[in-house]
Amino acid sequence: MSQEDTFKKIISHAKEYGFIFPGSEIYDGLSAVYDYGQLGAELKNNIKTYWWNSMVMLNENIVGIDSAIFMHPTVWKASGHVDAFNDPLIDNKDSKKRYRADVLIEEYIQKLEGKVDKEVSKAKKKFGDDFDETKFRETNPRVLKNLDKINGVLDRFRKAGEADDLAEIRQIIIDAEIACPVSGTKNWTDVRQFNLMFDTKIGSVDGDAATIYLRPETAQGIFVNYLNVQKTGRMNLPFGIAQIGKAFRNEIVARQFIFRMREFEQMEMQFFIQPGTEEKWFDTWKERRMKWHKTLGHDETLLRFHDHDKLAHYATAATDIEFNFPFGFKELEGIHSRTDFDLKQHQEFSGKKLQYYDNERNESYVPYVMETSIGLDRMFLSVLSAAYKEETIEKEDGKTDQRIVLKLPAALAPVQLAVLPLTKKDGLPDKARAIINDLKFEYKCHYEEKDSIGRRYRRQDAIGTPYAITIDHDTLEDDTVTLRDRDTMEQQRIKIDEIPQILKEKVSMTSLLKKL
Ligand code: GAP
Numbered sequence: 001m002s003q004e005d006t007f008k009k010i011i012s013h014a015k016e017y018g019f020i021f022p023g024s025e026i027y028d029g030l031s032a033v034y035d036y037g038q039l040g041a042e043l044k045n046n047i048k049t050y051w052w053n054s055m056v057m058l059n060e061n062i063v064g065i066d067s068a069i070f071m072h073p074t075v076w077k078a079s080g081h082v083d084a085f086n087d088p089l090i091d092n093k094d095s096k097k098r099y100r101a102d103v104l105i106e107e108y109i110q111k112l113e114g115k116v117d118k119e120v121s122k123a124k125k126k127f128g129d130d131f132d133e134t135k136f137r138e139t140n141p142r143v144l145k146n147l148d149k150i151n152g153v154l155d156r157f158r159k160a161g162e163a164d165d166l167a168e169i170r171q172i173i174i175d176a177e178i179a180c181p182v183s184g185t186k187n188w189t190d191v192r193q194f195n196l197m198f199d200t201k202i203g204s205v206d207g208d209a210a211t212i213y214l215r216p217e218t219a220q221g222i223f224v225n226y227l228n229v230q231k232t233g234r235m236n237l238p239f240g241i242a243q244i245g246k247a248f249r250n251e252i253v254a255r256q257f258i259f260r261m262r263e264f265e266q267m268e269m270q271f272f273i274q275p276g277t278e279e280k281w282f283d284t285w286k287e288r289r290m291k292w293h294k295t296l297g298h299d300e301t302l303l304r305f306h307d308h309d310k311l312a313h314y315a316t317a318a319t320d321i322e323f324n325f326p327f328g329f330k331e332l333e334g335i336h337s338r339t340d341f342d343l344k345q346h347q348e349f350s351g352k353k354l355q356y357y358d359n360e361r362n363e364s365y366v367p368y369v370m371e372t373s374i375g376l377d378r379m380f381l382s383v384l385s386a387a388y389k390e391e392t393i394e395k396e397d398g399k400t401d402q403r404i405v406l407k408l409p410a411a412l413a414p415v416q417l418a419v420l421p422l423t424k425k426d427g428l429p430d431k432a433r434a435i436i437n438d439l440k441f442e443y444k445c446h447y448e449e450k451d452s453i454g455r456r457y458r459r460q461d462a463i464g465t466p467y468a469i470t471i472d473h474d475t476l477e478d479d480t481v482t483l484r485d486r487d488t489m490e491q492q493r494i495k496i497d498e499i500p501q502i503l504k505e506k507v508s509m510t511s512l513l514k515k516l
Pocket of ligand 1: 216217218219249251258259260261262264266268331332333334371373374375376377378
């Protein structure tokens with residue numbers, strides 16, 4: 001199955017089982033806007049809890065806030081978003097489709113890189129153990145030609161970006177003969193800058209109305225509250241402020257499902273540090289954040305770092321944690337060493353001092369900041385796509401069967417325990433409900449009595465429920481139930497009073513957080 005097919009299947013599975021619906025679907029949807037359904041909301045909340053607790057509960061020196069979406073318009077002047085939060089856009093005159101010029105160029109480079117990789121793997125197969133990949137890359141004429149093209153385009157693209165030269169960006173597209181994927185033509189308009197912030201009006205009277213923006217990131221709500229939190233929380237450096245909240249960007253090329261949305265959620269943490277300690281903290285947060293992802297038990301090959309070569313003028317280091325989504329490796333989270341840029345900008349634009357008095361050094365200064373910033377929806381997509389499996393299973397009669405199973409990390413699963421009475425009679429439902437009534441304060445349990453047990457198991461597999469227990473007539477005699485494991489499909493007989501301990505060890509958020 002191609003990656004594209006897998007992605008389509010994940011999207012339709014997410015809809016079919018109530019994880020994600022297209023926004024305003026009965027009105028034919030709204031581009032790049034999605035609604036989370038009954039199971040999606042649970043999974044999303046569990047991801048939030050995993051992030052929030054790992055930051056705020058496991059670290060004495062990190063606190064959480066919840067700042068407003070609307071902020072004073074000058075915030076976005078100070079942050080640079082009014083002047084520079086732009087995407088370079090280009091239109092194809094025939095298809096009338098609009099593209100991000102930088103994305104067209106990046107995709108062209110990826111295509112060339114794909115060609116190089118193909119040559120390498122073909123040669124690897126041909127020469128077997130004797131194959132010297134480095135030498136092959138340095139000498140094969142076809143590889144060299146493509147590498148030349150890649151480096152040439154990258155060099156021009158970097159220079160054009162630095163000089164803000166939109167005509168040159170267009171020329172790169174023309175010279176590379178990049179065609180519109182829809183019309184197939186190379187009939188392009190000029191490249192224009194387009195600001196990604198949504199604006200609206202505030203004020204009760206029309207005449208008094210002022211333009212304000214829907215925040216494009218949550219981080220600024222943290223920066224403007226730095227002093228409030230530091231003083232009222234009596235925080236000493238180093239300390240962090242965490243926040244989860246909605247952000248809005250008028251993305252022009254909104255594709256790839258919930259990967260790039262116009263309304264999305266971010267989980268951001270700004271860690272305020274002494275100037276001079278940024279290298280140490282950058283390494284620390286890189287390691288901590290990667291561990292947070294890996295603790296979910298993903299296949300190691302799904303995650304990697306991508307260090308930025310090109311840094312913003314105020315940054316000293318930046319890296320992305322990339323995830324191998326069904327459409328390839330893409331940014332999932334950013335870790336940025338931002339110096340004192342943001343606080344200094346706000347200090348200048350607000351006229352208010354945003355300094356820290358360091359008792360040990362006996363001096364005041366503007367702290368440096370280490371930022372970790374992850375999109376909750378992207379995190380959701382990474383968890384969902386890593387979990388989606390189609391399996392062929394052997395049945396007892398020697399035949400095979402297919403199942404779709406979401407192998408979600410147990411603590412994140414929207415339903416953590418399915419409780420299934422074998423029949424609707426003989427008091428089995430009452431017994432099942434009594435078990436749920438004991439557990440429902442800590443775990444999301446699901447009661448189901450319709451259909452055969454086999455079909456009920458399949459439905460639970462499809463939504464990622466890690467455990468199911470079946471209540472049968474023996475349960476009434478000896479208080480035992482059958483516990484079925486989603487991943488291994490193994491079944492074992494256990495006592496009802498063993499269930500809380502099993503869930504605590506294998507399903508609880510605490511068990512996951514303790515692995516960090
Ligand atoms: N405060 C820094 C900041 O906002 P960013 O790289 O623009 O940095 C951080 O965004 C994270 O937010 C990204 O790594 C991504 O996970 C998520 N994100 C950004 N734009 C998004 C969009 N349009 N849809 C979904 N997630 C998005």
